[in-house]
Amino acid sequence: MKRAILVFSLLPMAFVSCNSSNTDKQVTSIQTKNNQNMQVTEAQKAGILQAIDLYIEAGNKGNSKTAREAFDSKATMSWVENGKLKNVPIQALYDYFDQGVVASSYELTSIEVAENVATVRIESQFGTAKFSDMFAMVKDGNQWKIVSKVYHLK
Template sequence: MKITKLLLNFFCLLMCLSFTVKAQSEDEAIKTCVNNYLEGVLKGDAARLNLAFHPTAILKSINTVSGALQDVPVAKFISTTPVGGIETKGGSTKLVSYSYIGASALATVELRFGDFKYVDLLSMLKFGNDWKIVSRVFSRTDLDSQVKGTAIAPSTANKPVVKKSSSANVKPKADDGW
């Protein structure tokens, strides 16, 4: 009996450890994808950018002059990344946040330049064991602009309703004072 209990506890411990390792490895894999993007832009490294993006990824923004939606294929973006990257122009990069569930992830990053920055929302999907950026939606903003919004609290709409018992039809106890 003691051996069975010991084996069961050991099995539970292994399951907990494997879940923790998997969660950590997902975090690391997503950060690797985002860091390939950030380092690729920072250093002008097309190989790192190609590792970060899915070949069919699209980049979208609003043209600040015309107000029209502009789509940039990822191949064009990579080919026009400045030699030496934004680092040669005094630029820097920063991972602001990321989140994921299942095979999808979202990261918010900043690409800072001298007097402005781009804030990118990167949508990622998991292909096998690798995460790839499939969409980059970006805005050019002032340096002091902050990402706004909050996390939404879990909805109570999907929680089962707990029935409360009604006291309307309950028989009074003989000694309840009524």
């Protein structure tokens, strides 16, 4: 229940379900603020949002332990700094969270799924710094994991 409250308070989206006899295969049409329609099953959406909720919780609390649950152990983070591409292990994000920096806002703007892979975009703010965060995710067994975070500092 806590996850649902957190997610729906962050999501400016309308959800419309289609009829289906199998709830794992039930399809949801998600209308994003970009007016793009995407088809995602309820099971896919729940699994993806479980990992994203962990990331958001970690950012809200400045807690790398929670973030570790959302990411694959070999995940990476990438961005451009002074015109040059930077790629680092996800440990750099954990170190950032452990400095006590906490997010002031998150907004989920898109989810795209192709069977067992997905991309998620979030607009976030940490203090005065605003970011566009994009996550590549893979379903590992029954759990979705973030394998890469790519961001742009606005």
